[in-house]
Amino acid sequence: MSLLATRKEKFLWWGITPVTARRITNFKANRRGYWSLWIFATLFVLSLFAELIANDRPIIVWYDGGLYLSSINRYAEKTFGGEFETEADYTDPFVQKKIRERGWMVWPLIPYRYDTQVIGLPKPSPTAPSDGNWLGTDDQARDITARIIYGFRLSVLFGLILTSLSTVIGVFMGAVQGYFGGWTDLSLQRFIEIWESVPILYLLIILSAIIEPNFWWLLIILLLFSWMSLVGVVRAEFLRARNFDYVRAARALGASNATIMFKHLLPNAMVATLTFMPFVLSSSIVALTSLDFLGYGLPPGSPSLGELLKQGRSNIEAPWLGITAFVVLAILLSLLVFIGEAVRDAFDPRKSIAAAAPPPEENSDSALTKPALRGASVQ
Amino acid sequence: MIGDRLLSVDNLQVDFSTPNGPLHAVKGISFYVDRGETLAIVGESGSGKSVSALSILQLLPYPQASHPSGRIVYQDHELIGAPQPILRKIRGNRISMIFQEPLTALNPLHTVEKQINEVLRLHKGMLKSAARRRTLDLLDKVGIRDAERRLSSFPHELSGGQRQRIMIAMALANEPDLLIADEPTTAVDVTIQAQILKLLKDLQAEMGMGILFITHDLGVVEHFADRVAVMRLGEIVEQGTVQSVFGNPQHEYTRRLLASELKGAPPAVPNDAKEILSAKDFKVWYPIKSGVFRRTVGHVKAVDNVTFKIRYGEAVGIVGESGSGKTSMGLGLLRLISSRGSIIYQGQNIQGLGWKALRPLRREMQIVFQDPFGSLSPRLSVGEIVEEGLKIHGIGSPDEREKAVIEALAETGLDPETRHRYPHEFSGGQRQRISIARAMVLKPNVVVLDEPTSALDRSVQSQIIDLLHRLQHDHNLAYLFISHDLKVVRAMSHHVIVMRDGKVVEQGPAIEVLDNPQAPYTQVLMDAAFDFKADETGVVTG
Numbered sequence: 001m002s003l004l005a006t007r008k009e010k011f012l013w014w015g016i017t018p019v020t021a022r023r024i025t026n027f028k029a030n031r032r033g034y035w036s037l038w039i040f041a042t043l044f045v046l047s048l049f050a051e052l053i054a055n056d057r058p059i060i061v062w063y064d065g066g067l068y069l070s071s072i073n074r075y076a077e078k079t080f081g082g083e084f085e086t087e088a089d090y091t092d093p094f095v096q097k098k099i100r101e102r103g104w105m106v107w108p109l110i111p112y113r114y115d116t117q118v119i120g121l122p123k124p125s126p127t128a129p130s131d132g133n134w135l136g137t138d139d140q141a142r143d144i145t146a147r148i149i150y151g152f153r154l155s156v157l158f159g160l161i162l163t164s165l166s167t168v169i170g171v172f173m174g175a176v177q178g179y180f181g182g183w184t185d186l187s188l189q190r191f192i193e194i195w196e197s198v199p200i201l202y203l204l205i206i207l208s209a210i211i212e213p214n215f216w217w218l219l220i221i222l223l224l225f226s227w228m229s230l231v232g233v234v235r236a237e238f239l240r241a242r243n244f245d246y247v248r249a250a251r252a253l254g255a256s257n258a259t260i261m262f263k264h265l266l267p268n269a270m271v272a273t274l275t276f277m278p279f280v281l282s283s284s285i286v287a288l289t290s291l292d293f294l295g296y297g298l299p300p301g302s303p304s305l306g307e308l309l310k311q312g313r314s315n316i317e318a319p320w321l322g323i324t325a326f327v328v329l330a331i332l333l334s335l336l337v338f339i340g341e342a343v344r345d346a347f348d349p350r351k352s353i354a355a356a357a358p359p360p361e362e363n364s365d366s367a368l369t370k371p372a373l374r375g376a377s378v379q
Numbered sequence: 380m381i382g383d384r385l386l387s388v389d390n391l392q393v394d395f396s397t398p399n400g401p402l403h404a405v406k407g408i409s410f411y412v413d414r415g416e417t418l419a420i421v422g423e424s425g426s427g428k429s430v431s432a433l434s435i436l437q438l439l440p441y442p443q444a445s446h447p448s449g450r451i452v453y454q455d456h457e458l459i460g461a462p463q464p465i466l467r468k469i470r471g472n473r474i475s476m477i478f479q480e481p482l483t484a485l486n487p488l489h490t491v492e493k494q495i496n497e498v499l500r501l502h503k504g505m506l507k508s509a510a511r512r513r514t515l516d517l518l519d520k521v522g523i524r525d526a527e528r529r530l531s532s533f534p535h536e537l538s539g540g541q542r543q544r545i546m547i548a549m550a551l552a553n554e555p556d557l558l559i560a561d562e563p564t565t566a567v568d569v570t571i572q573a574q575i576l577k578l579l580k581d582l583q584a585e586m587g588m589g590i591l592f593i594t595h596d597l598g599v600v601e602h603f604a605d606r607v608a609v610m611r612l613g614e615i616v617e618q619g620t621v622q623s624v625f626g627n628p629q630h631e632y633t634r635r636l637l638a639s640e641l642k643g644a645p646p647a648v649p650n651d652a653k654e655i656l657s658a659k660d661f662k663v664w665y666p667i668k669s670g671v672f673r674r675t676v677g678h679v680k681a682v683d684n685v686t687f688k689i690r691y692g693e694a695v696g697i698v699g700e701s702g703s704g705k706t707s708m709g710l711g712l713l714r715l716i717s718s719r720g721s722i723i724y725q726g727q728n729i730q731g732l733g734w735k736a737l738r739p740l741r742r743e744m745q746i747v748f749q750d751p752f753g754s755l756s757p758r759l760s761v762g763e764i765v766e767e768g769l770k771i772h773g774i775g776s777p778d779e780r781e782k783a784v785i786e787a788l789a790e791t792g793l794d795p796e797t798r799h800r801y802p803h804e805f806s807g808g809q810r811q812r813i814s815i816a817r818a819m820v821l822k823p824n825v826v827v828l829d830e831p832t833s834a835l836d837r838s839v840q841s842q843i844i845d846l847l848h849r850l851q852h853d854h855n856l857a858y859l860f861i862s863h864d865l866k867v868v869r870a871m872s873h874h875v876i877v878m879r880d881g882k883v884v885e886q887g888p889a890i891e892v893l894d895n896p897q898a899p900y901t902q903v904l905m906d907a908a909f910d911f912k913a914d915e916t917g918v919v920t921g
Contacts (some may be wrong), residue, residue: 246750252746252818253742253821254768255767
């Protein structure tokens with residue numbers, strides 16, 4: 001069994017097959033996509049800890065020999081020697097003074113949350129970028145940097161959840177249609193055609209009159225319509241491949257429909273799916289942004305890139321609003337597309353490895369007498 | 380006019396620039412073609428023979444391709460680096476070319492008339508009516524019956540043989556001095572091949588042109604060419620008259636090529652061997668549906684009333700040309716497509732069995748397909764491909780399965796270390812070995828071999844056949860061997876079934892059917908396959 005031991009490779013701390021190792025190598029070979037992934041991952045992870053970067057509460061408070069995780073837990077003002085039972089307002093000079101007397105506190109880099117109104121601005125809001133507010137403030141005197149950080153997190157999370165759900169549904173529906181064909185295919189195709197022609201925007205406007213749209217409502221409504229974008233490509237791949245010899249061979253081996261679909265046909269459809277996924281992800285983000293821009297999106301006050309764009313439009317004299325929102329969106333969407341390209345390359349076995357033609361046939365008859373030596377010529 | 384030098388190629392080199400540095404496809408070859416003679420360039424795939432032919436007309440993708448050295452002289456004209464106007468005057472006019480696959484070489488959107496007329500009007504400046512007369516004349520010459528009606532046909536309405544005839548008519552429209560034929564008969568059936576070769580020979584005698592014939596088939600060369608050049612890895616290893624090269628080969632590679640003509644017989648079957656699989660009144664009918672409600676209005680009878688049996692360790696060969704229903708038969712017997720009639724496997728009729736009941740039997744009945752590129756999932760590694768059957772049938776622990784995969788790969792002559800690679804990294808012959816390993820790892824009793832060798836070079840074919848013989852002997856396997864290639868069938872089968880249009884034409888022990896055929900169609904088939912004799916009786920039309 002020494003053969004088994006020699007081929008194991010490692011990625012981080014997982015043991016992986018050489019096949020996966022090669023995919024990772026392929027992914028890394030696309031430098032632009034590789035760096036985009038790192039940049040995107042860093043930004044995303046940082047934004048997940050937005051509460052520690054931009055908050056109107058200190059990260060930690062040391063008071064009277066005790067440690068308070070003020071960024072996570074809520075403490076009454078009384079805890080720090082104040083007068084009220086209500087939560088301490090750490091920006092209040094009175095509370096600050098009380099804490100300083102018997103301890104200290106560590107403030108985040110940006111001392112504002114997405115909904116903190118900045119007090120004491122020199123001019124009426126929106127104000128231009130300054131030392132205190134790096135990207136300025138919006139028309140409700142909220143710090144834009146803080147709103148961008150929270151808005152980025154919200155957009156990406158929304159996009160990721162919507163994309164994964166619609167990919168699962170879309171791939172499943174496409175696979176079923178392409179694999180079984182016939183009446184299944186025909187009726188589902190007609191259903192999709194009808195469903196696709198439902199005007200989503202009007203539906204949302206009507207719905208928002210009945211319910212108060214929030215994160216999950218928007219997710220469900222957009223999901224109802226976004227799963228269709230992948231059905232076409234997946235269905236085409238399954239239709240094309242279901243009569244391939246290797247699918248027949250699998251059937252001759254006794255494989256079940258589910259096995260054939262998942263193991264033999266799905267990997268074929270994966271390249272098409274993965275090529276589309278960054279676009280689905282970015283279009284999900286764009287959909288949310290545009291709904292916010294139109295005012296039918298997230299509830300008022302939510303940190304949203306679309307809402308920032310809307311402010312940019314209504315406050316033409318404050319160009320930092322629109323420019324900031326545009327730059328953030330452009331960077332986010334570009335990063336996603338670059339990553340998608342690299343993922344696609346990684347899953348394509350013909351790419352980069354197969355630059356050379358298949359090896360020439362070996363004619364020596366010794367091939368049959370020394371089986372173990374044969375095939376070593378395959379580079 | 381014989382002895383008049385038409386074309387001489389001197390020390391020709393062809394390089395292709397690739398990301399991994401230059402690829403030397405042709406490494407300094409020299410040959411010549413005289414008027415009225417046929418030079419055959421023979422070699423296996425990848426030997427550079429097609430590249431050499433294309434470089435004569437400067438049809439390679441320049442500038443990726445380049446000629447570091449060499450001269451190609453056609454009647455005092457140097458063709459390498461010749462200006463485009465001169466090349467255009469020569470191409471299709473003085474030197475014509477016919478290709479292997481006539482369906483892709485003809486424009487699918489143009490009628491036969493338009494395609495042939497184009498050549499005439501381009502080079503001869505003929506008017507429409509004159510061109511039409513000449514086209515009719517040409518079609519008649521290449522043996523297209525009912526030429527007037529065929530003028531308005533589109534390529535897809537013609538059979539493979541007719542398409543190849545149209546290609547020849549196009550090539551000959553301007554009475555070229557030299558005809559380059561790049562594997563012109565590889566894609567057609569043997570009976571049609573014999574007819575096409577006869578047609579080329581007749582036309583050559585009539586028009587006195589030189590033919591540069593490119594092929595991998597030594598049998599064709601022996602019957603068709605005057606002189607032969609044997610190519611290998613971009614070099615000509617031997618050239619001379621057909622008699623001298625075939626009678627007294629000098630180079631070791633030529634000898635091996637000639638020796639790789641299939642020999643050998645299947646291992647003997649003991650007389651008391653038990654029957655394993657039989658079929659009675661076996662039919663595969665495809666329904667023809669029409670109308671809004673897709674009612675079945677008739678059937679295409681792909682396989683009609685076939686009865687036969689196979690014993691342990693025996694190989695039954697099914698022979699037929701394309702469209703004879705032999706592949707449908709193989710798939711139908713394994714219940715991969717729907718069929719009628721009884722299929723008895725080890726005393727049990729499996730025709731009516733449901734998918735679940737059939738599943739354990741799937742392990743014992745395996746199939747190997749023709750196309751070594753299409754039959755392996757491109758996104759699974761070789762190990763995963765071979766292991767799959769074991770997984771489906773729940774055989775062994777992961778370690779035991781890996782061991783079985785290693786054994787199966789070694790048994791089929793592959794390095795077990797290659798199991799982590801993907802199929803595209805293997806050559807055709809190696810892929811076919813992987814397909815065989817996938818079937819063998821399950822220890823089957825019956826294997827359907829659907830043209831397992833037809834996509835391979837002859838020398839690789841004989842290796843695969845040796846392998847199949849060895850496996851049959853070691854495991855007492857029953858083979859259902861489907862092929863259009865009678866030489867391969869002779870080397871493989873104990874029993875032969877000759878099929879045509881879904882029906883059995885003749886059936887019996889291999890030696891009797893192949894050496895002493897009774898049915899007229901079988902006789903024509905044998906003549907065409909072994910002697911390249913075209914049918915004169917009208918049994919086959921193409």
